[in-house]
Amino acid sequence: MLRHRFPPLGGGTARPTDLIRRKSTGLPFPGQQSPSPDDRMLSRLSKFGLSLPRLGSVPPARFVSQSKQNSSAGSSAVTELHNREEKSEHGEVSQYVKNPDYHGFSSDPVADEWNMKVGFFMGISVALVIGGTFIHYLPDHGMRQWARREAERIICQREQQGLPLIEENYYDPSKIILPSSREE
Amino acid sequence: MLMVLFPTVMLLPTIWLSPSTQLWTSALAYSVAIALISLSWLCFPMETGWSSVNTFIATDPLSTPLLVLTCWLLPLMILASQNHMAEEPINRQRTYISLLISLQIFLILAFGATEMIMFYIMFEATLIPTLIIITRWGNQTERLNAGVYFLFYTLAGSLPLLVALLLLQNSTGSLSFLTTQLFPPLQLHTEASKFWWAGCMLAFLVKMPLYGAHLWLPKAHVEAPIAGSMILAAVLLKLGGYGMMRIIIILDPLTKQLSYPFIILALWGVVMTGSICLRQTDLKSLIAYSSVSHMGLVAAGILIQTPWGFTGALILMIAHGLTSSALFCLANTNYERTHSRTMLLARGLQMVLPLLATWWFMFTLANLALPPLPNLMGELMIITSLFNWSNWTLLLTGAGTLITASYSLHMFLTTQRGPTTSPILAIEPTHTREHLLMTLHLLPLLLLIFKPTLIWGWAL
Numbered sequence: 299m300l301r302h303r304f305p306p307l308g309g310g311t312a313r314p315t316d317l318i319r320r321k322s323t324g325l326p327f328p329g330q331q332s333p334s335p336d337d338r339m340l341s342r343l344s345k346f347g348l349s350l351p352r353l354g355s356v357p358p359a360r361f362v363s364q365s366k367q368n369s370s371a372g373s374s375a376v377t378e379l380h381n382r383e384e385k386s387e388h389g390e391v392s393q394y395v396k397n398p399d400y401h402g403f404s405s406d407p408v409a410d411e412w413n414m415k416v417g418f419f420m421g422i423s424v425a426l427v428i429g430g431t432f433i434h435y436l437p438d439h440g441m442r443q444w445a446r447r448e449a450e451r452i453i454c455q456r457e458q459q460g461l462p463l464i465e466e467n468y469y470d471p472s473k474i475i476l477p478s479s480r481e482e
Numbered sequence: 483m484l485m486v487l488f489p490t491v492m493l494l495p496t497i498w499l500s501p502s503t504q505l506w507t508s509a510l511a512y513s514v515a516i517a518l519i520s521l522s523w524l525c526f527p528m529e530t531g532w533s534s535v536n537t538f539i540a541t542d543p544l545s546t547p548l549l550v551l552t553c554w555l556l557p558l559m560i561l562a563s564q565n566h567m568a569e570e571p572i573n574r575q576r577t578y579i580s581l582l583i584s585l586q587i588f589l590i591l592a593f594g595a596t597e598m599i600m601f602y603i604m605f606e607a608t609l610i611p612t613l614i615i616i617t618r619w620g621n622q623t624e625r626l627n628a629g630v631y632f633l634f635y636t637l638a639g640s641l642p643l644l645v646a647l648l649l650l651q652n653s654t655g656s657l658s659f660l661t662t663q664l665f666p667p668l669q670l671h672t673e674a675s676k677f678w679w680a681g682c683m684l685a686f687l688v689k690m691p692l693y694g695a696h697l698w699l700p701k702a703h704v705e706a707p708i709a710g711s712m713i714l715a716a717v718l719l720k721l722g723g724y725g726m727m728r729i730i731i732i733l734d735p736l737t738k739q740l741s742y743p744f745i746i747l748a749l750w751g752v753v754m755t756g757s758i759c760l761r762q763t764d765l766k767s768l769i770a771y772s773s774v775s776h777m778g779l780v781a782a783g784i785l786i787q788t789p790w791g792f793t794g795a796l797i798l799m800i801a802h803g804l805t806s807s808a809l810f811c812l813a814n815t816n817y818e819r820t821h822s823r824t825m826l827l828a829r830g831l832q833m834v835l836p837l838l839a840t841w842w843f844m845f846t847l848a849n850l851a852l853p854p855l856p857n858l859m860g861e862l863m864i865i866t867s868l869f870n871w872s873n874w875t876l877l878l879t880g881a882g883t884l885i886t887a888s889y890s891l892h893m894f895l896t897t898q899r900g901p902t903t904s905p906i907l908a909i910e911p912t913h914t915r916e917h918l919l920m921t922l923h924l925l926p927l928l929l930l931i932f933k934p935t936l937i938w939g940w941a942l
Contacts, residue, residue, distance in 0.1 A: 394910070414914055
């Protein structure tokens with residue numbers, strides 16, 4: 299929603315002629331210029347719900363032109379996209395005053411609760427629970443758990459047979475061919 | 483790989499085409515869905531090491547934990563930014579989320595890159611959205627200086643890397659990570675090879691950051707908005723660690739001599755930045771310096787080049803990513819209420835926000851490496867492998883651990899315990915959103931206690 303500052307009317311009060319002018323042109327504020335064809339096209343496009351990135355050609359401030367031809371005060375009001383002073387009240391009054399069940403997401407209570415539910419469901423029930431289950435059932439990477447089970451099984455087997463748990467020689471000594479001491 | 487990359491790219495049109503009432507909800511929901519899909523990378527069916535192989539991108543046990551961390555962090559950043567962005571015009575909110583998503587895309591491509599030049603390009607590409615986030619949405623005038631330091635420190639470090647990579651391509655003909663680990667040892671006998679070694683390592687040492695080149699980090703972390711701090715602390719620092727772990731494989735045997743000053747600098751940095759933390763008045767600055775301290779330990783672990791060193795480094799990177807990001811979120815909850823980062827202004831918060839004090843306690847304990855959290859496991863593996871290399875390092879690492887515990891407790895006691903200052907009594911209670919954010923930081927950390935093999939990489 300565009301917020302715009304109201305320029306001071308000439309003389310400080312609205313005169314009847316201004317009201318008549320308002321009705322005829324269909325524009326809400328007296329002294330307002332009718333928008334150019336580009337502005338009209340863009341306003342029509344924005345009704346489709348797309349947020350077109352404005353590439354600098356038509357700054358939104360010109361949608362409602364604030365300069366008046368017959369203004370006694372010579373100031374050219376620069377319009378802003380939004381009015382900072384009104385929005386800064388957000389920090390002053392706690393959101394809990396209007397909405398005791400404020401969850402921290404949005405000032406609209408319905409959207410706030412919906413966002414909270416989506417966040418908790420997706421974050422915890424989907425990502426952590428389903429993801430955790432997936433990770434739990436991952437195959438044995440690098441055969442570590444198999445190696446542990448195999449080692450325990452072989453230890454049991456060797457103890458039953460009375461054999462040493464592991465042979466002293468890593469390699470079979472008969473397979474090692476040593477050079478004879480006479481050769482250089 | 484593309485299963486995650488395409489949805490992330492398509493998040494950009496989703497953000498721009500969502501109606502304004504559903505923007506943050508849909509961003510959150512879809513980014514969590516992408517994080518869930520990213521968990522599929524943790525399945526390593528083949529023993530070759532590399533899975534999900536494509537011409538340009540692949541995953542292996544080193545890059546997968548970092549990729550999953552990156553994907554997990556996007557919903558957390560969206561949750562954290564929702565409140566302070568609420569007052570901005572809708573298109574600026576969309577731009578902000580788009581910057582976060584583009585960071586995620588670049589990071590996925592960086593961690594998944596199989597070729598070093600692609601990694602380099604993505605490494606540099608992540609600088610741009612981060613710079614925009616810091617300088618446009620930071621809250622103080624110092625953000626411009628912070629952006630300059632951040633950009634130019636990293637660029638100055640990485641230009642030699644580009645030259646070094648081109649030299650490597652010239653001499654070996656290939657820069658693919660898949661094949662460089664199988665190279666015969668390079669002939670590195672000339673003096674120039676030492677400069678080449680330095681060129682390869684400098685970019686990553688500055689990014690980590692190493693103690694001497696760390697000045698950009700406190701500035702950037704402090705001046706960034708919360709999502710910027712989170713992504714910087716959790717993932718962008720780890721780009722340096724990851725790059726170092728990839729390239730150090732081919733830098734032997736020069737590393738044995740040349741890494742000496744850097745290991746000492748890293749360990750000295752652990753002690754020094756820890757001591758600086760004890761004197762900080764700014765909460766975010768304290769957490770930023772603690773990041774330098776932990777990353778110093780990671781850098782030392784990587785430069786040692788032992789299996790335990792690499793494993794400890796990777797575990798500590800993941801655990802530190804979650805912990806540091808959570809601490810920045812907690813500092814942000816303070817900042818959103820008091821609009822000040824001074825620790826002494828917001829004391830005794832346990833009486834005012836008791837539920838938040840639980841999170842402060844949990845993450846303080848994680849920061850000071852409490853067992854059985856992976857923070858301790860990583861630190862212990864690094865300290866052990868450093869002790870194996872040289873017994874004297876125990877003095878520095880032991881002092882570092884002690885100082886880490888001191889400043890973590892100092893941070894907790896200053897913010898949570900003690901008398902409550904009078905302006906604090908009227909602050910807004912905690913939101914469900916903030917508790918959800920903390921939960922989503924803590925639960926993965928706790929779950930990793932039970933399966934550390936996910937994050938210990940390919941060395942063990």
